[in-house]
Amino acid sequence: MIVAEQKPLEEIKGVLGDAENVLVAGCGTCVTVCLAGGEKEAQLMASALRIASRVDGTPIEATDVTVQRQCEWEYLEMIEAEVEKADLIVSLACGIGVQTFARHFPDKWVVPGLNTTFLGQPEEQGIWTEQCQACGNCMLAMTGGICPVARCSKQVQNGPCGGSEHGLCEVKRIRRVDGVPVMVKGRGGRMMPATEDVECAWHLIHDRLKEHNRLDLITGVQEPKDWTTSRDGGPRRIVREDLILMDEE
């Protein structure tokens, strides 16, 4: 699913301008499951904006509404009345929802309430990890179902590189809580972001292939990847003519 996290309230307040009627729009699919922008979060966000505006001395109206999927026209049509009354929409959908919203309601100003973070999986309660980069040319058949494009820090195709130690990548991830880096005292007393370990994707690939007796899959030199199917080919589009024809019937 698409995983996202809320922007800090201060940042959202900073892009409201002089809007007096703000509609916070939740989305009922991915961001509901990752507890970032569903119905409950939309209610809380609207309430937080109301309270904050009163504390700041410039009270605004903030209401909320949630649709099943902000990335589809049909669902947005269902909230035209609510949107009509608002002079600014804070969308708690992923980046796709925000853009679909802006296209469907061209007269309205739409701002994002979330940072869309990655395509991932709930690892455990409260923890999500990236699994896919949507490169458009899936190589998981060769790598035993573990993606080096999304999960190797260097996207190495012929791994593991020399920085793999005890199953961990030499690159450490900046530790963030609610999107904000956790700062700790580093060497010499300077404050710096805390880091945490990341698994070496190629070590995982190696172990899994070995277990399945399929190390032969990675003994050859893997050819350079064709990135035209990835973002590098420009914004992507899928055309399914069979479905288009069905639509017209």
Add this chain to the structure above:
Amino acid sequence: MSEQSSAATPQSNLAKVFASGAFAVTGELGPPKGADPEVIREKAKLLKGFVDAVNITDNQTAVVRMSSIAAAALSHQAGVEPIVQMTCRDRNRLAIEADLLGAWALGLRNLLCLSGDHQTFGNHKDSKNVWDIDSIQLVKMMEDMRSKGIFINGEELEGEPPDFFLGAVENPFADPLHYRPFRVAKKVRAGAKFLQTQCIYNMDKFKDFMSKLGDMGVLDDIHIMAGLSPLKGPGMAKYMRDMVPGMDVPDEVVERMTGAGQGIEDKAERSKAWRAEGIKYCIEQIQEVREIPGVRGVHVMAIEWEEAVKPIVEGAGLLPRPQAIGSAASA
């Protein structure tokens, strides 16, 4: 400068040293964090005649420095044969090919292909990385350019193709340990002709690595150079042991370095004793790796300590070097 005949194209000195059967020695020359060519010339002076070629690092540890190719050209002019390092972190296949055509045109003959340290280790942490291709694909790309005269897209290039002496690296101590020799074999298949290893402090593990390469039958196809980095003191040994990923420094090495300074009160004297021990230990290591079947040379990484190279190479009985580039280049 009207010579066009390919017969006149000077070849890699390092390749010639290997071909002669001599035990090769390479060093390291880190470009400055600035634009002063004198820095390269000064460092080159300290290395000239004591090594067969020097690695010119490419934004090492992701810290910005003078470009590897520019610094290599300066080193070449100063009479020290450079090995251009090229990483895949900062350039896509298009930029790498273009830069390497230029490197060849400037007279540079050796190329070392690496994936490159992640930018989060360096001083441009906010930057975007590339990794369009990886280090093995880079070797293959340049081997195809060399042997077939084609770019990575299959198009033929104009004129004589660059014929770089192609090198790669491997860390014999990284995990999964048993896979490392297979990865060397992959690099050989891709076209690597020489290979420098990560710094060796755990000799037993390195010997094991070498004997596996022997079992796999790849040692006839690649010149393995044992990577050695002289220690400046116990602090450096501990830092390498505890802080540098993929480095295997046994405790006895730290103890040996600590012992060398024991009982010496004067700070400068103690540091001198440590450095002397570091050089002595490095010489012993060279003697040890020379006995290992398949080791064809050493890569001495005296990081910001170029002065150490001469006593090490001299102490190991590896002077004079077979042929200095200066005599060939200035002819």
